[in-house]
Amino acid sequence: MSAAQAIAAALALPTLGALLIALCGRWPNLREAVTLITAVALAAVVATLLPEVDAGGRPELVAAELFPGLAIAFSVEPLGMLFAALASGLWIVNSVYSIGYMRGNAEKHQTRFYVCFAIAIAATMGVAFAGNLLTLFLFYEVLTLSTYPLVSHKGDKATVTSARTYLGILLGTSIGLLLPAIIWTYAATGTLTFRLGGILEGNLAGPSIGLLLGLFVFGIGKAAIMPVHRWLPAAMVAPTPVSALLHAVAVVKAGVFTITKVILYVFGVDLLFDEPSGTWLLYLAAFTIIAASVVALRQQNLKRMLAYSTIGQLSYVILAAAVLTPLSEIGAAVHIVAHAFGKITLFFAAGAIYTASKKTELPQLAGIGARMPWTMAAFTIGALSMIGVPPTGGFVSKWFILAGAFQSDNYIALFTIILSTALNAAYFLPVLFIAWFGREADDQKPHGEAPLPAVMALTVTALATLGFFFFNEPVLDLERQLVEALP
Amino acid sequence: MSLDAHLPALQVVVPLLVAPLLVLLRDAGLAWAGAFAASLMALVLAVLQVAQVTDGAVLVYEMGGWPAPYGIELRIDGFNALILLLVTGASTLSLLGGRESLARDIDDDRQPLFYAAWLISLAGLSGIAVTGDAFNVFVFMEISSLATYILIAAGSDRRALTAVFKYLIMGTIGATFYLIGVGLVYMMTGTLNFADMEQRLAEVADQRPVMVAAGFITVGLALKAAVFPLHVWLPNAYAYAPHAVTAYIAACSTKVALYVLLRFDFFVFQGNLAGHSAQFTSFLIPLALLGIVVGSAIAVVQSDVKRILAYSSVAQIGYILLGASFNSLTGLTAGIAHMFNHALAKGALFLAVAAIGTRLGRLQLRDIAGVAQRMPWTMAGLALAGASLVGVPGTAGFISKWLLLEASMEAGVIGIIAAVVVVASSLAAAVYVWRIVERAYFGSPGPALSAGTAAEAPWPLLAALWIAGLANVYFGLVPGLPLELSSSAAAELLGHLP
Numbered sequence: 004m005s006a007a008q009a010i011a012a013a014l015a016l017p018t019l020g021a022l023l024i025a026l027c028g029r030w031p032n033l034r035e036a037v038t039l040i041t042a043v044a045l046a047a048v049v050a051t052l053l054p055e056v057d058a059g060g061r062p063e064l065v066a067a068e069l070f071p072g073l074a075i076a077f078s079v080e081p082l083g084m085l086f087a088a089l090a091s092g093l094w095i096v097n098s099v100y101s102i103g104y105m106r107g108n109a110e111k112h113q114t115r116f117y118v119c120f121a122i123a124i125a126a127t128m129g130v131a132f133a134g135n136l137l138t139l140f141l142f143y144e145v146l147t148l149s150t151y152p153l154v155s156h157k158g159d160k161a162t163v164t165s166a167r168t169y170l171g172i173l174l175g176t177s178i179g180l181l182l183p184a185i186i187w188t189y190a191a192t193g194t195l196t197f198r199l200g201g202i203l204e205g206n207l208a209g210p211s212i213g214l215l216l217g218l219f220v221f222g223i224g225k226a227a228i229m230p231v232h233r234w235l236p237a238a239m240v241a242p243t244p245v246s247a248l249l250h251a252v253a254v255v256k257a258g259v260f261t262i263t264k265v266i267l268y269v270f271g272v273d274l275l276f277d278e279p280s281g282t283w284l285l286y287l288a289a290f291t292i293i294a295a296s297v298v299a300l301r302q303q304n305l306k307r308m309l310a311y312s313t314i315g316q317l318s319y320v321i322l323a324a325a326v327l328t329p330l331s332e333i334g335a336a337v338h339i340v341a342h343a344f345g346k347i348t349l350f351f352a353a354g355a356i357y358t359a360s361k362k363t364e365l366p367q368l369a370g371i372g373a374r375m376p377w378t379m380a381a382f383t384i385g386a387l388s389m390i391g392v393p394p395t396g397g398f399v400s401k402w403f404i405l406a407g408a409f410q411s412d413n414y415i416a417l418f419t420i421i422l423s424t425a426l427n428a429a430y431f432l433p434v435l436f437i438a439w440f441g442r443e444a445d446d447q448k449p450h451g452e453a454p455l456p457a458v459m460a461l462t463v464t465a466l467a468t469l470g471f472f473f474f475n476e477p478v479l480d481l482e483r484q485l486v487e488a489l490p
Numbered sequence: 491m492s493l494d495a496h497l498p499a500l501q502v503v504v505p506l507l508v509a510p511l512l513v514l515l516r517d518a519g520l521a522w523a524g525a526f527a528a529s530l531m532a533l534v535l536a537v538l539q540v541a542q543v544t545d546g547a548v549l550v551y552e553m554g555g556w557p558a559p560y561g562i563e564l565r566i567d568g569f570n571a572l573i574l575l576l577v578t579g580a581s582t583l584s585l586l587g588g589r590e591s592l593a594r595d596i597d598d599d600r601q602p603l604f605y606a607a608w609l610i611s612l613a614g615l616s617g618i619a620v621t622g623d624a625f626n627v628f629v630f631m632e633i634s635s636l637a638t639y640i641l642i643a644a645g646s647d648r649r650a651l652t653a654v655f656k657y658l659i660m661g662t663i664g665a666t667f668y669l670i671g672v673g674l675v676y677m678m679t680g681t682l683n684f685a686d687m688e689q690r691l692a693e694v695a696d697q698r699p700v701m702v703a704a705g706f707i708t709v710g711l712a713l714k715a716a717v718f719p720l721h722v723w724l725p726n727a728y729a730y731a732p733h734a735v736t737a738y739i740a741a742c743s744t745k746v747a748l749y750v751l752l753r754f755d756f757f758v759f760q761g762n763l764a765g766h767s768a769q770f771t772s773f774l775i776p777l778a779l780l781g782i783v784v785g786s787a788i789a790v791v792q793s794d795v796k797r798i799l800a801y802s803s804v805a806q807i808g809y810i811l812l813g814a815s816f817n818s819l820t821g822l823t824a825g826i827a828h829m830f831n832h833a834l835a836k837g838a839l840f841l842a843v844a845a846i847g848t849r850l851g852r853l854q855l856r857d858i859a860g861v862a863q864r865m866p867w868t869m870a871g872l873a874l875a876g877a878s879l880v881g882v883p884g885t886a887g888f889i890s891k892w893l894l895l896e897a898s899m900e901a902g903v904i905g906i907i908a909a910v911v912v913v914a915s916s917l918a919a920a921v922y923v924w925r926i927v928e929r930a931y932f933g934s935p936g937p938a939l940s941a942g943t944a945a946e947a948p949w950p951l952l953a954a955l956w957i958a959g960l961a962n963v964y965f966g967l968v969p970g971l972p973l974e975l976s977s978s979a980a981a982e983l984l985g986h987l988p
Contacts, residue, residue, distance in 0.1 A: 067967040
């Protein structure tokens with residue numbers, strides 16, 4: 004299979020899978036088999052692209068040329084490769100988990116759930132492989148729309164209200180801010196094609212750069228930087244597998260991925276480094292990290308706490324990208340992976356707890372470690388990764404971000420990371436403490452572990468969180484290509 | 491002379507001759523078949539002519555062998571061809587899909603008369619598109635309008651009658667204004683042929699009557715084209731007409747009026763009247779922007795699906811006018827391309843509405859809750875066409891909106907305001923399309939739907955819907971043909987600027 008065919012296949016497979024899932028709706032076992040086979044096939048196809056990108060190749064595919072200079076086109080570069088590999092790989096694990104969760108909770112509309120999930124993954128592949136801003140925008144919107152039915156899955160009034168918030172913020176910011184930013188970029192440069200080192204150099208100068216950056220950053224609402232973060236807690240009404248893969252990995256990472264990509268490929272690190280009007284991004288990211296951590300500290304609902312933790316962690320990536328040093332850019336890419344493993348584990352655990360015991364609030368978790376040792380062990384590993392304790396993946400990315408901040412004597416970034424580490428510890432450690440050592444309330448119904456597929460899935464991702472601490476060299480090698488040209 | 495040379499004349503003659511034959515047929519099914527066949531043939535004729543003018547050539551046909559300016563001249567360039575394609579395509583698809591829906595609304599014995607009126611309106615609209623003679627335009631305009639009033643009045647809701655009466659009054663005022671304008675120009679130049687008029691006007695010393703004429707013609711045609719604030723006839727006419735008729739007239743009738751407006755203002759007046767282009771621009775840009783804002787805002791709060799789409803049309807007409815009023819090549823190309831692309835999107839949307847209306851009978855938002863479970867193909871088509879209306883990349887709607895934004899960026903401060911308005915109204919479009927889609931997909935079926943036996947729409951309607959829907963995708967990915975035609979049309983119109 005040639006690289007261009009592989010790109011086409013990565014987009015077509017989940018789309019085709021969605022169609023097949025819809026057709027197999029009447030036979031649940033067959034339907035789930037289709038999901039799993041599609042997921043494995045997609046991961047395999049994405050993996051075939053890896054060697055070429057690793058060797059410095061940039062496979063391309065032009066789907067349609069709309070005007071001269073404006074096309075729906077795909078190009079695989081290290082950052083997108085990493086994102087696609089991450090999302091497609093975790094889709095397999097998440098599908099296993101979904102089967103356990105959806106059946107364990109006897110959810111309705113399961114066919115719609117799997118269909119929309121597959122479409123969301125197809126859109127994620129499109130975002131990851133997009134060769135220009137227009138293509139990225141297109142798939143970004145498809146991702147928003149395809150996840151709406153997943154968020155509003157339950158269908159009752161409160162859920163639909165939350166889902167409308169979700170849709171309204173994401174769609175509103177993207178059409179109202181991101182689209183004008185894209186148009187402005189096109190008007191200024193005459194192109195929308197991503198180029199490492201940026202396309203704006205020489206076409207735009209002065210405060211306009213800060214303004215354009217603002218349109219991009221707030222337009223990309225999926226990155227959940229404050230004050231456009233409200234959709235993420237609202238999205239927590241979704242079934243947990245959705246929160247796990249989409250609102251800890253695919254959707255939110257599509258946001259920070261896009262911001263990182265815009266910084267590297269549209270503005271260019273050099274341009275932003277020399278232009279003072281863009282530095283506000285650093286302060287805003289720092290503020291978001293601290294503020295989200297403080298809010299997380301006060302949450303009583305497990306999933307909401309995780310959501311605010313996600314908001315903070317996403318801004319780590321933005322902060323790292325905004326520090327604008329080679330090491331921090333690598334740190335941004337690595338943190339996308341490290342946080343994904345850790346946070347998906349935490350959500351899997353939250354869903355497993357809900358499936359087994361219907362518990363959703365933090366105080367209810369007292370003593371649950373004894374009943375669900377596997378789940379809580381995985382939860383502990385995920386939480387440690389969020390704090391950044393070795394030997395977990397979270398430590399690796401924090402190390403790079405800190406090193407990058409040292410490189411440019413960026414004390415704001417340094418201080419933010421240190422303070423937020425303390426705050427992360429402050430809201431995760433009490434949970435761990437009461438779960439393992441707390442005394443269970445007396446009127447408890449006895450329960451055991453969640454269904455086997457769910458426990459399997461969260462074990463795998465917990466191991467990945469640990470494993471990433473030791474085996475991160477391939478990712479680092481891949482992402483070093485991004486910063487080769489920088490001083 | 492081979493038959494090929496007679497194409498422009500046949501474009502009008504075929505539907506005009508078939509119409510009286512339908513009345514003689516006296517059978518609803520046969521009348522429909524005859525109308526469809528004639529319309530299909532008109533579409534083929536249009537395609538043949540499009541093929542001849544894509545390279546910028548102009549087809550000229552002298553009616554009865556009388557040379558212009560004495561005789562009537564039919565003249566087909568890229569712009570005319572595009573409009574012809576639009577009119578015949580809309581008519582053919584609406585007829586293909588409309589059979590069952592129309593049979594529901596109209597008594598069997600009246601159907602032959604109805605289809606005859608349909609063909610007459612087709613002949614009138616095609617006639618406007620082919621002729622190169624200003625008075626001839628008026629004649630065809632009256633023919634098409636009278637026939638269209640009949641079509642709309644056939645709606646099953648009795649409010650269709652008041653709607654059509656309003657349309658009739660406004661339309662007649664518009665046509666009269668146009669006639670007054672043409673009369674004034676004739677008085678000053680002694681000719682009715684567009685090309686001749688353009689040359690003779692340059693020699694006219696006293697320009698005041700011509701300026702008055704320009705005012706009358708612009709306002710008269712703006713009335714016909716439902717340019718804001720002269721749009722008040724449109725929402726009711728669209729809402730209460732039979733569904734298939736709505737699909738037909740929404741796709742093409744206002745566009746034909748806009749075509750004449752552009753033809754007159756750019757081709758005849760621009761080069762000859764001092765300051766005309768500035769007046770044209772400063773007069774129409776605010777109207778276009780207001781139309782976009784008001785139309786979109788009202789569409790968002792409507793609760794009837796057809797009215798949502800009708801107000802959306804008011805906004806979309808604003809887009810077309812906005813592009814044209816920039817007075818630049820990109821702008822004009824964008825406006826003309828949007829005529830084509832909006833016709834595709836709105837035609838497909840109203841076909842989907844026709845499908846839902848045929849099965850459910852009612853089209854309030856609350857009535858269509860959960861309808862996607864019963865009519866998955868229809869709703870998928872509606873969602874696709876809706877995406878094109880919003881302007882999602884990969885659909886036809888995106889192409890013209892992108893060009894429009896590009897033109898705005900070239901136009902300085904007012905252009906930035908225009909760009910903001912266009913983006914904001916795209917957001918509004920996303921909202922009102924979403925309201926329909928959300929209700930249909932995620933609403934829980936009401937008592938009417940769960941009790942009824944609503945099933946998927948009849949297959950010809952689905953076929954028509956999906957042909958139009960897929961055309962939205964095709965022309966979104968391969969925009970060559972409409973762009974070629976509209977840029978050659980724009981170049982032709984602007985070529986007459988000094």
